[in-house]
Amino acid sequence: MTTTASGPRLGAIRARTISARTAKYLSLVIAAVCTLLPLVTVLFASLKTKQEYGATGPLTPPENWLNLENFAIAFDSGEMLQGFVNTAIVLAVSLAGTIFIGTMAAYALDRFEFRGKKLVMALFLIATLIPSVTSQVATFQVINGLGLYDTKAALILLFMGTDIIAIYLFIQFMQSIPVSLDEAAMIDGANRWTIYWRVVLPLLKPAIATVVIIKGIAIYNEFYSPFLYLPSEDLISTSLFRFKGPFGSQWEIISAGTLIVIIPTLIAFLLLQRWIYKGLTSGAVK
């Protein structure tokens, strides 16, 4: 590194490196504390009894680390089980739909030349620019007109219909699958559907996994669509949002509910880290 430097200069550089390193680790630790502290205090609150919560400050650890009573109350009276079940249903159907619709579209766009291809590409591209929250004013009328207001089908349709990022990921991935595979299958007498179903779709598995992960997280976290389109049932976001009213300032219970929502995300993150980083960066840059 500094082979040409003379003795004293080397020492000075070393001293500077050490202080730079200290600053680096110090800043990392401060950032980690700032990130984790809000979550840790919520964890503390969730493990305290009502009296204990009233008597102690937010940074005082709970007396009993295994006091899960608040979690039981939150899960039960917050009807979070129903929220999880509904979320799981919407998630599963929307994901399956997104994958089929997306891979089929990608197959058409990557493997065929046809009139209007450029137009379709442009339509998908421009659609990514429309901020979806604002166009809800008009989307709401469409869903209402279809008679789907206040049904899970409304959410499923919205989640399936607006995923352009998934289509891009599929196209990108499909380009790496050699066309000679299609040709070979076709010589064996396979039609286009068989090729899609038996050749292309199985090879798309890694891309499908990426889409399942990033889209799964997005649907799990989606708040406004269920809030607007499904007022009489709850997904997990809206069931947590409802804690605002009845539990008022019972922060020990709200905290438990909050953690019940965060824990599945944490588990998914720990298990799927590598995929999540890849998926989100490839999705965001598009």
Next chain:
Amino acid sequence: MAITASGPAAADTVAVVTATEGRPARRPSGAGLRRRFPGRLTPYLFLAAAVGLLLLLTYWPAANLFYYSFTDWDGLDQTKNLVGFDNYVQVFTDPRIFSVFGVSLYYFAASFVQMGLALYFATILSFSTRFQNLFRGILFFPYLINGVAIGFVFLYLFQPGGTLDTVLSWFGVTDPPQWLGDPDIANWSLAGTSVWRYMGMNFVLFLGAIQSLPGELYEAAELDGASRWQQFWAIVVPGIRRVIGLSFILAIAGSLSVFEIPFIMTGGANGTSTFVIQTIQTAFNFRQVGLASAMAVVLLIIVLLVTWLQRRLFPDEKVDLT
């Protein structure tokens, strides 16, 4: 990327197939295939569902948005009266509506803090560091958390006598403000929450970009005696200019359409209402669909304008579809 994962598998299959057919392994393109099997209708059938949904849920609503914006529709009535540009005039003249754009400035300012922090941590974590993955995970994780959960975590943090006040009292701050109750401060608190939430995404984007820069550049710079700081300005920043530009545009678009955090945490009270909250409330609480549509169209045009500017300023940013 993930593409490499299927590489060997795909190659194997090719080998097997070509062995039985006795044909050359790979063709440069599928041109021959396409010529032999025209199948005129097939691509349209494969596309039907995706394009159908795109038209139904994106373009049809967008077109309607323009139409509604010229009417006085309340969302229920059978008849819609055309009112010309009245709604647009109201959007730009009613101080309660347009002034709300000012709130975006807090989030826009915060996004610079967010990008600065992200760039700093991405840079130091791209060099070998102890517990690299742990720090990376911690900094990124908030981005994955459910927005409602984040709202509650920070409501708890900001409440009087809560975590933030307790921590500040250690540093001798005895009279902390009402973080969410004071209209002068509430927007900063919410913008801070938004930094906490989204910093991880910028960080991971920057980190990915920095790590894709060739390592020889640093070696060469070190041989020339460049300091870390000089390396940062001469290698890292120009090397990831693209991603920084992209993040900058996303920050503008994002701060114009802030919604979840203030909606969940304050419901738009104490001067924290944003343009999107205002639009949504106009449509669904006050039933002025015409006016709300005009607001949505204004936002849409601004966002499209920003994106067009991005394409002009960073031409290499073009999304590559082929």
